[in-house]
Amino acid sequence: MSTIADTTESVAAGASRPAGSEPEHVTIIEARKGLQLFDWKELVAYRDLFRFLIWRQIKVRYAQSAIGIGWAVIQPLFSMVLFTIVFGRLAKIDSDGVPYALFSLAALLPWTYFSNAISDGVASLVSEANMLRKIYFPRLLLPLSAVVAKLVDFGIAAVMMVLLMIYYQHLPGPEILILPLLIVLMVVTASGVSVWLTALAVQYRDVKHAMTFLIQLGMYASPVVYPTSLIPEKFQLLYALNPMVGVIEGYRSALLGSQPIPWSLLAVGTASASVLMLTGLAFFRSKEKVFADVA
Template structure:
C-alpha cells in the first residue's frame, strides 16, 4: 500500500518489500481478529470444548506405549514410557496442527482474499495462535503426568521455548509452501494429512532417537522434526535422552532454508491468489 499524490492511497498487491513488511504491522489488528476467530470457531458448539486438544496426544500416547513400550520393548533411557511419548507429542501436535491449518488457511478464507487487500501472509500466520492455545492446554496435562510419574525437569527447561519456536518455524516454513500451492492445486489438501500421518511414524514420537543406528543418523535428521523432538525431550527430561548437537544443528539449517524459500515462494505467488482461489 502506497500513498500517491493529493493524499490518494494506491493499493498495490505485493508491492515493494519494504512496503509489504510495513503493511504487516499496519494490519496487526486484522491478525488479532483472524487469530481470535480461529480460536472461537475451533471449539464452538463442542461438548467437551478445549479438552479435544488433549484427546489426541493422550490416545496416541496410550497406543504408542502399548506397541513400542510393551510389545516391542524399545528402550526409554530410564524414563517412564508414557512420559517419553507425551513429551514428543507436545511439539509434534504443535507442528502438525500448525502445518495443517496453515496449509488450508488461504482456501478457507477465499471470500476474504477476493474482497479486500491486506498482506496475505497474515492468514497463515494467524493459525499459530489457536495451535499455541492447544499446546498450552496439552502442556498442563503433561505437567500432571510428570508429577504422577515423579519426573522433575532441570535447568534445561529454560531452553524449551527455543525448541518450540523451531517447531513453529518448521510448520510455518512448510505451511507457506503448501498454502500457496493449495490455492492453485487442490490436491495438496489431501497430500498434507498424508504427510503428517507418515511423519508421525518416522519422527521419534513413539520411540527414542537412541534406537536409530549411527550409520542412519544423518539421513534420520534430514527430518527437521527429529531434531526438534529430541531437543524438547532433552529440555524436559534432562540428559536422558542426550541431545545430538550435530543432528539439531542440521535441523536448524534445514528449517531456515525451508523458511526463506517458503516466504519467497509465497510472495511470488501472492499476486495471483485472488484470481485463482
C-alpha cells in the same frame, strides 16, 4: 501484487501552483520491484487483523463444543495410551530409560502441535476464498494466524505433560531452560511448512487431500515412537534435516533429561527450518498474485 505508496505532487506534471496553496494528495499504485520475502511495514499495519484472525481461529475451534478445551488433550492422550501399549509393552521399543508414557508424550506434545498447525494452515486460504476476492490484506496472515492459534492447544496439552511428570515423580533438570528456544524452532518449522503447502494447495487441491497421508508419513519419519539412537550414527545428521527430529529430541532432553541436549541435531534442524521458512516466503510471495483468481 501491487504496493500502495503515498506521495505529494502537483495535479498535472509541470503545472504551476499558486503561492500558499496546499499540494494535492495523490495515491500511486505501482508494482513491487525485486524479490521481497515479506513487507514488515505492511504486516505491522495489519497487526489488528492478525490478532482478530488468531482469536477467530481459537473461538471457532471451541465454540458450541461440548468437550471444549478437552479436544486439545484427547488427541495426544489417546495417542500416548495407544503408543504405550503397542510400542512400549508389545514391541518393547527402547525409551531411553524413562517410562514409555513419558517418552511418547514428550514427543507427541510438539508433534501434535506441528501436525494440527500445518493442517489448519494449509486449509486457511481455500476456506477464506470469499474474503480473498473482496478485499486486500497480506495473505500471509492467514496461514500464520492458524499456526500461532495452535499454541493455545499446545499450552493446554503441556499441562497434561506436567501432571504425568508429577505422577511418575520425574522432575526436569536445568535442561528445561532450553524449552523457549525449542518452541521457537517448532513454530518456525510449522510456519515454513504451512507457507509452502498453503501456496501449493490453492492451485493444487490434491495437497489438501494428501495431508492425512503426509502427516502420518511425517510422524514415522520423526522420532515420535522411537528414539533417534536407533538411527545409525553416520546417518543421524542427515536424518536431522527433518527439523522436527531436533525439536522432539530436544523436548525429551529438556523435560525428561533422558539424553544430553542434542546440539548437533538442533543446529542442523535450525538451518533446515530457516531454509524452509525463507524459501516458503519467497514461493508464497511469487504465487500471491493469483490466489484470488484460483482460490
